[in-house]
Amino acid sequence: MHAPTKFALGLLAAAAVATASDVIQLKKDTFDDFVKTNDIVLAEFFAPWCGHCKALAPEYEEAATTLKEKNIKLAKIDCTEESELCQQHGVEGYPTLKVFRGLDTVSPYKGQRKAGAITSYMIKQSLPSVSVLTKDNIEEFKKADKVVIVAYFDATDKAANETFSKVADKLRDEYPFGASSDVALAEAEGVTAPAIVLYKDFDEGKAVFTEKFDAEAIEKFAKTASTPLIGEVGPDTYAGYMSAGIPLAYIFAETPEERKELSEALKPIAESQRGVINFATIDAKAFGAHAGNLNLKTDKFPAFAIQETTKNQKFPFDQEKEITVESIQKFVDDFVGGKVEPSIKSEPIPETQEGPVTVVVAKSYNDIVLDDTKDVLIEFYAPWCGHCKALAPKYDELATLYANSEFKDKVVIAKVDATLNDVPDEIQGFPTIKLYAAGAKDKPVEYSGSRTVEDLIKFISENGKYKAAPSDEAEESVAASAESGSSTETGTVEEPAKETSHDEL
Template structure:
């Protein structure tokens, strides 16, 4: 009996250990990438909390793809074991996910960290930007392939080219198909070609495009129609709301009953302002802390609008009862520019001692948008471990420019505590570092290189208006220090 029990335990342990995610090492990595046409690789550390949270989702995604008979491979690399391999691929945080199409084609993973999102994203990567659909059976199958698919109906090459251009730019987000069969086009209710239909698993099921057939218009249409009329904001949907470019109205709710009540009363308003403002519920119990980012108190229900382009927030008076009629008026005033944003800002320092200038929301325009200086800004959070690791290097970088009179007049190294100050930039992670060149403040350049003093200094030199070479300044200072006479040797001994 004991032997039988031991055998069962061993069998269960072996089953639990079975994984559809491939474990790679430095010795096996190159051959594996070369042998598989499409690989999603996770670079992780066992102690990382985000990696632990991702693990079951990643495993489930690998299993789903395997069951579908897909050739897409999901792999993982332990960076505490293979640090050299992770260093070669520029891994600075965990988890980092990258898409490999052979060793020479590598791109960052751009989807959410949920199993269904991982599967959806990688399936899109495996297909051509536009799939050719020849008959009704294939169209039905294509419609069922994802929650949102976009199909173009054409009879000319020029329109088809425009559609392919749109598909290339949005291939990470949607599946695109193309049909040229006249009978199938007519059966789908497309009266004129070129035509485009967004098929979706929510709202009315599909949306037909009308208007000038241009890439910009089609992109706006696709992003707008991919948002549910009254959806819910969460980890898997937040990014799509932000990337839509449409202002986002949040309604914080505590219970399912409260949620359903607001959906019923606000759906007509959501239809009224579709394309101008997206309205969605958010679970106040699970994500109540997000109210702080919208300058709301954590008392429910609550309502606020975020302009995703400027990151400005407009809060509904929390001392008043929230009614559909009042929200209708509030949204209309927002659209017409009759409401002032609610600004969250820390107190600015009375004296800036340097070498890193402290920016607040109230001093952002004055400091960051100073057209006489190249300004490098670190958007950080006090709780962020990566920000803490960067801090001494960033201070060292600041000192290079601060202690040189000519450099100080042209380059400013600055930082802003982003959770405690509203900023007009879309910051999605910490630290985020951007350079605002003196001659082009409207187009800041994000730094994506290694977080080193040398790398940041080179970035300023290459992208700033004044091309100030911080590394050269630092090297000269070091030489001067080394060549300085030993003062003690100049004194006579007593």
């Protein structure tokens, strides 16, 4: 046998470097010790075949490398090999990410699945809810994240201290919070205690709160001041805009230059509506399909639309009109004044219901889904979604069971094509299944279990008003579906809500 050449050794060394990972793979016999010996750990429970896990992998690796120097550890557990460990930690779908502070303090990861978002989230998690700041550490703290919030108050001001701590506890997943009682530091910032300064690496650089320390007012200040005057809608920011609680105005354009030009032109309008409407540009080349979700044409840009995020209502600006400061100012003013009617995209109401599953369209949504006398399970689907197609025969079977049971007048199994119909819900992936229980239509429950007839019946019986479960028929259908192997599909591996030819928001 020949000894390896220097070239071969070099290749081996390069391969070793290429495969080196800062993500620690854990097993049942190493998990507990690892979690106990590290202050904070983000653990990903995954399956090798899971598409979302594969998409997450490079982002997770990048975040692990960035966080390594801060002694924040990222780990992963292969649930196909460590099923007992995954069951022990309540894993029902992949990927599942959990934050561990020892074995007794565990919380779900609530951030986005991008490297920057993971890094930012875990840095905030590693800090106390309020960091004590001095002249020695305040400058470093200001750069801890894109947005940090610092309170300056007198050490004896117990009320202000408690109010700020209450807000920090509630919003610690979103921002790092710090506090100082050093009068000199407050003077250097040009504020008089009690005051709050929100530092940010965009727009004007900082914003100051000097009103009475009221928790609700501080929260509103944080939300408003931390949002860019005109931001950018993309995979990392979309969820934040959707959860902001105020409408979002989209500025679609195909080139960075055009987006910058429109941003500058519309900036005075955005400034006048700050805290009322968020404004953001969006790359029409990468995310042009999203224009269709707002009832805009997907081949005519630039374009403008406002989305009422809390009701998922769409207000597209007429694409035959030119986008000018004057035309957009009038459109925005009319929207705020309630003078613009929402655009509603809907298929025709079916003349007859064919098949066991009730077909819902936008124009019949309220009459069927919000019928307060019935428990309604509804699937939001897309025709191109493979998981939806796989679910279809089982969903038909479920509907047939209820239609032939004593609960036929109390339970409705329904579906809606969310690509052709506007619905009040903001759908992130397909299929999405929700139960609107009778008497609790304002509190729908989203389904996240296995997509089997048996588990869907259990979900309806546990969360519906009528506790409906056609058990005898269900046992026979479950046995049949088990033979066909349907029970292995997990309910949380979803296809994103997107057109296949465009990127996902």
